[in-house]
Amino acid sequence: xxxxxxxxxxxxxxxxxxxxxxxxxxxxxxxxxxxxxxxxxxxxxxxxxxxxxxxxxxxxxxxxxxxxxxxxxxxxxxxxxxxxxxxxxxxxxxxxxxxxxxxxxxxxx
Amino acid sequence: xxxxxxxxxxxxxxxxxxxxxxxxxxxxxxxxxxxxxxxxxxxxxxxxxxxxxxxxxxxxxxxxxxxxxxxxxxxxxxxxxxxxxxxxxxxxxxxxxxxxxxxxxxxxxxxxxxxx
Numbered sequence: 575x576x577x578x579x580x581x582x583x584x585x586x587x588x589x590x591x592x593x594x595x596x597x598x599x600x601x602x603x604x605x606x607x608x609x610x611x612x613x614x615x616x617x618x619x620x621x622x623x624x625x626x627x628x629x630x631x632x633x634x635x636x637x638x639x640x641x642x643x644x645x646x647x648x649x650x651x652x653x654x655x656x657x658x659x660x661x662x663x664x665x666x667x668x669x670x671x672x673x674x675x676x677x678x679x680x681x682x683x
Numbered sequence: 684x685x686x687x688x689x690x691x692x693x694x695x696x697x698x699x700x701x702x703x704x705x706x707x708x709x710x711x712x713x714x715x716x717x718x719x720x721x722x723x724x725x726x727x728x729x730x731x732x733x734x735x736x737x738x739x740x741x742x743x744x745x746x747x748x749x750x751x752x753x754x755x756x757x758x759x760x761x762x763x764x765x766x767x768x769x770x771x772x773x774x775x776x777x778x779x780x781x782x783x784x785x786x787x788x789x790x791x792x793x794x795x796x797x798x799x
Contacts, residue, residue: 607787616776616790617727661726671717671788675726 576600578674580662585680586652594647594660594677602667608636608647609661611676617661620647649679657681685711687779689791696767697799703763704794706777712757713779717788718750721774733760767798 579597586592598606605624609617623629623638623645635648647660662674686709696702706716715734719727731747733739733754741747751763760779764771774795778788 609790614774614793614795616793618790619787622787670732671729673727673729 576666576672578662578664578672580660580674580677582675583678583680585682586649588652588654588681588683590652591648591650592652592679594649594662594679596645596647596662596674598643598645598662598664598672598674600664600666600672603640604665604667604669606636606638606645606665607661607663607671608634608645609663611659611661613658620660652681654681654683685709685779685781685789687713687777687789687791689777689794691794692792693795693797695797695799698768699766701763701765702767702796703761704775704777704796706760706762706779706791708758708779708781708789711779711781711789713760714757714782715780716754716760717778717780718752718760718762719776719778721776721793727776730762764796767796769798772796772798 577599608620610620611617621636628637633650638645659676659678661676663671688707690705718730721727729742730745731739731741731752733752735754735757739752754760774793776793777791780788
């Protein structure tokens with residue numbers, strides 16, 4: 575079966591750095607997305623990785639290792655507004671998005 | 684980036700009535716549209732995938748006769764919840780994918796449905 579694993583909840587301090595991990599087992603791989611979702615709102619796109627390595631975009635970076643079936647989202651200089659759920663999603667061989675359950679990130683002052 | 688709109692943003696209806704939700708891609712042609720449902724504190728659950736001009740593909744456990752999906756054009760898909768019941772109350776989100784978006788799905792803002 576297809577499976578995406580990410581922690582259910584994480585807590586971090588304002589101004590700090592947090593890494594949210596995602597491991598996957600899917601039938602084929604055509605890329606991995608990270609989305610941010612605030613409560614009561616639709617997900618918004620953060621990053622897309624299809625090749626191994628680190629993609630940096632401002633305070634957010636995303637890393638992929640296809641051989642390990644592993645990705646992480648790194649958030650730096652955390653702000654209170656970063657409190658949200660972070661969803662990992664993998665595109666499988668049929669070009670369907672397989673979603674993780676999301677990681678709820680709580681930022682404390 | 685690509686913009687997807689949904690209408691209405693929220694709707695309250697009586698049990699037994701039908702509700703139609705529209706999803707539009709405003710600045711691109713959406714060859715594929717997806718409908719998701721999200722219950723409080725849970726992840727997105729894919730309900731169905733629709734390609735323009737063809738019948739929707741429903742996920743296991745989703746009743747096709749209850750959740751009618753129409754994708755008649757490259758910019759519009761509709762989801763009709765027929766004979767809605769309180770357990771259908773949820774956050775319904777559509778997303779759209781164009782032919783040149785390297786698989787990215789662009790999400791609408793969602794529709795919150797409350798069935799009394």
